[in-house]
Amino acid sequence: MVYTHIPLSEFYELDRKLKKKEKGKKRHKEGNKRNDKEKKKKGHKREIKNEKERNEKTGAQFFILPALKPRAGTS
Incomplete structure (x- = not known):
């Protein structure tokens, strides 16, 4: 150390x-x-919708377009 x-x-x-x-x-x-x-x-439908929204917000790698945009607060 x-x-x-x-x-x-x-x-x-x-x-x-x-x-x-x-x-x-x-x-x-x-x-x-x-x-x-x-x-x-x-229920299930709401869960799928939340998952899509979360992926768009975080810029998940398998969503190509949001990943190219700069995320909020990283300027």
Whole structure:
């Protein structure tokens, strides 16, 4: 393991960013659980529609046209 010296303020900033990232992951996980429950209630057609919308939003690789467009927030 390699040790390095960094200013304390920099350490706190990195620590804060890491905690924020983990908190976001946890929130997404909880949201996904809730979405799965809602999907089961609404039925199969709705599930297919949601899947298509999600793929378009994320620019999934098998959707050629959306993948060529820049995604929102990446400019």
